[in-house]
Amino acid sequence: MTTTQLNQLSHRIGTINALSKGEVGQNRLVYSPTWISAQQQVINWGLQLGFDVTVDDFGTTYMDIPGTVHPDQIIAAGSHIDTVAQGGRFDGLYGVLGGLQAIENLLESVGRPKKTLRLISFSEEEGSRFPDTFTGSKHYTGQPINLAMTDPNGVSFEDARRNAVAKLKITGVKSGRPELPSTFTELHIEQGPRLIDHHLQIGLVTSIVGQRRFTVTVKGIANHAGTTPMDERADALEMAVTLISDLSQQAHQLDKGLTFTVGEMHISPNTSNVIPGLVTFSIDTRHNNEAVLDQFEQIINQVVERSQDTNIINSVNRWAKSDVTHLDDQLLAANQKIADRLGFSSTQLASGAGHDSQIMAKVTRTTMIFVPSINGISHAPEENTSQEDLLRGVELLTESLHQQAY
């Protein structure tokens, strides 16, 4: 990969990230104004480079270079364009623009492919605005999605979706949901510390952990902070704090490999001199063994159920579940050979993060390539990967696509 190509990749990454300029981190929550501008920019790059661009009605964008011999056999690469709130510069975006760069590299160096090369920019993966995850790849692969969702501000998924997708109908862009690819390769930052801690340059993903997300609701009674005797309170926050302590302990005892995160919490009325009457909090829990997740889900239900009393009512709702996913062994082996040939130090590992690949793997042969995350940080403004590592990932992807499509 030439310096020109690397500069172009850096420039494009910078261009998309500049859309969140002046904010804390990246904020491309699905269907937000920043998200719309980002997906429009990706589409415009595709049109300028002569790709056939199609947008489906969730806003996922497909950019094809038709194959000269087997146009119906599609070799796809890509990732998601959305971010969490206050997210990083590379999560998702690197797989979209790295994939675009890899295809561009091949067009420049070896010309048109025999099979169709496709770059996919999925609309949404993070589940950070609406209470569902991977809606982009789920829609592409025909999985059910709860369309009645609303975001924390009460904006409905359907209204947000229609408004945003309408703005992607740029001249030259087709509408529709194209046929599924023969393979899907997702280039992504590791988002964890394992590669960086072991000074490795490439991670080849064997499987993706299963994860479940819950919302716990605690209903107490809002009351005056000064006049309500301590023993006559129904303090929803005090109860929530007890539940979180208890569950965090039990998760730790159950299995050291089980991740347990309370990342989101809403307190009502959220005023310093009022006892909270209503608190909701999220639970995100992951493991590469389904049985452990089943066990912990039982524990959550038990703890939440038995803690409530006559004045405080607790309830729990699981709103997201994804099983452990095993990725394609042949593509893994092939990428391992390429990494070795290119002289990249690498390891094979399971992904602790969920990815569109786990959705794509249900319908097609799928593989993932990780590059190191500095300090293992992601989903945060400090998320970073060295230029050299970004370059290695794209080189490996380029070689892999070459092997598959030419």
Next chain:
Amino acid sequence: MTTTQLNQLSHRIGTINALSKGEVGQNRLVYSPTWISAQQQVINWGLQLGFDVTVDDFGTTYMDIPGTVHPDQIIAAGSHIDTVAQGGRFDGLYGVLGGLQAIENLLESVGRPKKTLRLISFSEEEGSRFPDTFTGSKHYTGQPINLAMTDPNGVSFEDARRNAVAKLKITGVKSGRPELPSTFTELHIEQGPRLIDHHLQIGLVTSIVGQRRFTVTVKGIANHAGTTPMDERADALEMAVTLISDLSQQAHQLDKGLTFTVGEMHISPNTSNVIPGLVTFSIDTRHNNEAVLDQFEQIINQVVERSQDTNIINSVNRWAKSDVTHLDDQLLAANQKIADRLGFSSTQLASGAGHDSQIMAKVTRTTMIFVPSINGISHAPEENTSQEDLLRGVELLTESLHQQAY
């Protein structure tokens, strides 16, 4: 008090509360559009009834009926017009409109007073929008206020204040901060369960508890909920939960009479799949003995200090402090006599809530009259007081003002 007068009081209370129609509870946060409409309505009622109306530059409204013999001796009644978020129908407002009704009753039944009668509608008491409390009565009595405050949305106190007060400059309204009164009587709901639990009709307030409010800030490192090993996290919410559990336990052990409330909490970025990097929470603590408050403040500082580690930094800031206040004994005794004469069952009690009276008591003879709160609930939409009890409070206030001003 006649049925007409009672209906008028109920009608006026209904008119102000209707301004928050369609919302959860009352939302007259200081200087909000609803607050502006409410204070404008009070001013218009005053003007219609022939009061001399003055508004100071914090938006506190003073409505006078000049005395015929000693116009310079001022007998004042009133309370605050603001509410907490999702507050109740009577907190503050009952003292404003009940005071207005009492003065109107006297004008109808015994004509002009010898001393000046003044109704005060204080701009702010709750401390629910900006991080300071009692700013209305503090400004009137010349106490310092931090003008550099901003609300959670970053709106500055000064901008909000200027914009709102400008809208109160109705024709016929004077601008300025009038001289202090000779006495101040505040009619208020108890906001606690003691009167209702003992089937009492009137509470006469001996003193007001001291209270202190703090904000605790926990700085961790935001990171990915799935890829960050449990033992490599700097989870700000997990730390906050530990601090709250610990402090709540220590408050309980220190003194059963000490109230401890965490009413407000902010989590950043507040997304289910991101480990929180920053959490702030409030502490509201009250007692009628300064020494206990001093002890607990030490405990807060110790716990917050010793809990932090290399990855998580905690800090605590006390932003509000009010000492235990003893109200006027003569006015208390006089009101006790009136209550007995009217045949109202009553008790003398300390207030667990802070009130403008504790600020006024620093500069003038001050007393408070409580009426029962159904189920002891306040600072919540369920806050309620029976028509009969509302009536009794106004009758007692009417008699008290008659005794003082005629």
